[in-house]
Amino acid sequence: MKPSNKLTLNHLLETLHLVYRSSPKWTFINAIITSIRGFIPLLLLFVVKQLIDVVGTHVTNNTASPEALYTTLALTAAFFLLNAVSGSISSLVRERQSHFVNDYIQDIIHKKTIHIAYRFFEDSDYQNIFYRALNDSSYRPARIFYSLLQLAQNTLTIILLLIVLSQIHWALIPILAVSSAPVFYLRILYTRRLYKYRKNHTEDERRVHYFNRLLTGKDFAKELRVFNLGKTFKKEYEHFKHDLRNKQWSLSKRKTINEIAVQLFSTAILLFIIAFVIKQTVEGNISAGTMAMYFLALQRAYSVLQGLLGNLSSLYEDNLFLKNFFEFKNIEVKREVGTESFPNPIINHIKFENVSFKYPNSRKWALQNINLTIQKGKTIALVGENGSGKTTLVKLLCGLHEPTEGQLHVDQHNWNNISNSELANNISVIFQDFMLYNISAKENIRLGNTHRKDEPESVAAAAVSAGIDQLFNNLPHGYDTTLGTLFKDSQMLSRGEWQRTALARSFYNTDAQLIILDEPTSSLDAFTEASLINHFSDIVKDKTAIIVSHRLSTIKLADIIVVMKNASIAEVGSPEELIAQKGIYFQMIESLK
Numbered sequence: 318m319k320p321s322n323k324l325t326l327n328h329l330l331e332t333l334h335l336v337y338r339s340s341p342k343w344t345f346i347n348a349i350i351t352s353i354r355g356f357i358p359l360l361l362l363f364v365v366k367q368l369i370d371v372v373g374t375h376v377t378n379n380t381a382s383p384e385a386l387y388t389t390l391a392l393t394a395a396f397f398l399l400n401a402v403s404g405s406i407s408s409l410v411r412e413r414q415s416h417f418v419n420d421y422i423q424d425i426i427h428k429k430t431i432h433i434a435y436r437f438f439e440d441s442d443y444q445n446i447f448y449r450a451l452n453d454s455s456y457r458p459a460r461i462f463y464s465l466l467q468l469a470q471n472t473l474t475i476i477l478l479l480i481v482l483s484q485i486h487w488a489l490i491p492i493l494a495v496s497s498a499p500v501f502y503l504r505i506l507y508t509r510r511l512y513k514y515r516k517n518h519t520e521d522e523r524r525v526h527y528f529n530r531l532l533t534g535k536d537f538a539k540e541l542r543v544f545n546l547g548k549t550f551k552k553e554y555e556h557f558k559h560d561l562r563n564k565q566w567s568l569s570k571r572k573t574i575n576e577i578a579v580q581l582f583s584t585a586i587l588l589f590i591i592a593f594v595i596k597q598t599v600e601g602n603i604s605a606g607t608m609a610m611y612f613l614a615l616q617r618a619y620s621v622l623q624g625l626l627g628n629l630s631s632l633y634e635d636n637l638f639l640k641n642f643f644e645f646k647n648i649e650v651k652r653e654v655g656t657e658s659f660p661n662p663i664i665n666h667i668k669f670e671n672v673s674f675k676y677p678n679s680r681k682w683a684l685q686n687i688n689l690t691i692q693k694g695k696t697i698a699l700v701g702e703n704g705s706g707k708t709t710l711v712k713l714l715c716g717l718h719e720p721t722e723g724q725l726h727v728d729q730h731n732w733n734n735i736s737n738s739e740l741a742n743n744i745s746v747i748f749q750d751f752m753l754y755n756i757s758a759k760e761n762i763r764l765g766n767t768h769r770k771d772e773p774e775s776v777a778a779a780a781v782s783a784g785i786d787q788l789f790n791n792l793p794h795g796y797d798t799t800l801g802t803l804f805k806d807s808q809m810l811s812r813g814e815w816q817r818t819a820l821a822r823s824f825y826n827t828d829a830q831l832i833i834l835d836e837p838t839s840s841l842d843a844f845t846e847a848s849l850i851n852h853f854s855d856i857v858k859d860k861t862a863i864i865v866s867h868r869l870s871t872i873k874l875a876d877i878i879v880v881m882k883n884a885s886i887a888e889v890g891s892p893e894e895l896i897a898q899k900g901i902y903f904q905m906i907e908s909l910k
């Protein structure tokens with residue numbers, strides 16, 4: 318999408334709506350306090366004028382009544398109190414509201430990341446959008462709201478000040494407007510340039526972050542040390558960072574030089590006005606108090622005008638950057654076209670019909686023309702060389718991707734028409750790159766089926782099937798021990814023990830009709846693997862199972878072997894049939910012996 322640089326009213330309104338919805342009460346309180354603070358600069362002018370004139374009267378006339386002096390002093394004290402108290406309350410209210418806005422935005426982000434189709438996570442364009450949205454969204458909506466409030470406050474103040482200043486000469490109003498225009502123009506110009514720059518360099522910024530993660534993250538710390546990669550990664554990090562910094566620096570430098578030039582112009586105009594006011598005082602046309610009031614009004618008008626321009630340009634800037642957030646927010650969530658239930662029980666089979674698949678942004682077919690029928694209750698082994706498409710086929714079965722061409726059915730139901738929650742309930746899976754959760758052992762298993770009641774026996778049964786029960790019982794707090802290294806009193810597991818935990822998680826979903834195990838035994842020791850194989854018929858009892866494996870012992874569990882090669886199915890049959898064929902499977906078995 319080509320970025321438009323216009324201050325779009327829609328985004329502004331959408332942002333205001335968002336801020337309002339995050340907390341209507343605090344939005345209202347904030348608006349009231351800001352309005353009150355809009356009058357304060359004008360009050361200051363009158364207080365100062367009053368003070369100078371009253372003190373002046375006392376100096377020239379000793380017999381003047383002290384009452385006027387006391388009243389003015391009381392007024393001054395009240396003014397300073399109002400200014401200080403409303404300032405403190407205003408900061409407190411803004412802090413409170415920014416919490417609400419941030420929570421609201423986080424909520425939108427989380428809902429989006431939970432529900433958008435998985436394909437977005439495998440798409441680098443999406444990563445750019447996500448990065449920009451996350452970077453900007455945390456503070457910009459609240460800032461837009463404050464800019465608008467501040468804009469209203471400053472507009473109110475400037476109108477009141479201009480009324481005061483117009484008493485010097487009406488021409489001051491157009492003069493002030495002309496002196497501010499170049500500053501405003503410059504700010505808008507550089508905001509647009511900065512936005513364009515950030516949009517065009519998101520990928521570079523992400524690369525800098527990536528190298529920073531390589532240098533600081535736990536996951537990379539081991540290889541960084543054993544391969545001595547610190548220097549190499551640091552060099553890459555510095556290279557990309559330096560490049561970005563230089564470009565940003567030259568942008569900021571040009572902005573500052575131009576700003577100084579236009580400030581000189583504004584200062585010259587200000588000097589001219591000051592000279593005019595002094596002349597009026599010297600000629601006796603105005604009192605010393607009024608001169609002081611005019612000077613203060615002028616100084617104030619200039620700073621409020623600067624503030625006003627700042628508000629307008631930061632509104633413009635925030636609005637541009639918020640386009641990123643709305644771009645992310647408007648990513649379509651995977652349509653729940655699927656409203657159908659998963660057939661329970663499966664009557665006949667799961668069927669791939671001419672299924673082909675390409676990953677987002679990839680030109681290569683990861684699966685091509687797959688025709689496969691998996692009969693209910695059978696165990697299928699997917700075998701084949703690396704990159705032949707086995708995991709991709711599993712991802713389609715899990716509903717993470719939809720076929721680019723062809724169709725996937727269970728009985729008469731198209732896979733795409735089945736709801737996500739039905740797929741999740743009926744499919745239990747352990748991926749090659751299973752997750753390690755830094756939560757208790759029990760919760761690690763229960764994540765396999767969050768609908769089930771908390772029954773310690775069922776958790777233990779899944780752990781027994783995965784061969785991890787004894788280990789968990791011996792942990793300091795048994796099944797309640799937190800796993801991993803992130804938190805205090807946690808217990809770290811070995812890779813194989815984590816894999817057994819992940820297996821227990823998938824076995825815990827006893828409601829699942831389809832069980833998918835992608836390289837389930839890759840990290841298991843021989844005894845655990847043997848035990849798993851012995852229990853396998855119990856685990857998959859009444860279920861359809863798909864195992865992806867390179868291990869002969871695991872492959873042997875299957876009723877049907879599917880051999881994949883170059884994104885297609887090369888051979889299908891029972892182990893005996895394929896051995897008799899003396900094709901790829903036969904050669905594979907021979908090489909594994």
Ligand SMILES: Nc1ncnc2c1ncn2[C@@H]1O[C@H](COP(=O)(O)OP(=O)(O)OP(=O)(O)O)[C@@H](O)[C@H]1O
Pocket residue numbers: 439676677679683701702703704705706707708709710
């Ligand atoms: N996220 C992705 N984006 C683009 N291409 C991908 C992605 N994941 C995998 N591929 C490509 O799809 C092809 C099939 O990959 P897949 O992971 O299905 O192979 P596999 O048979 O499971 O391999 P292995 O035995 O190594 O696990 C590979 O050529 C790979 O380059």
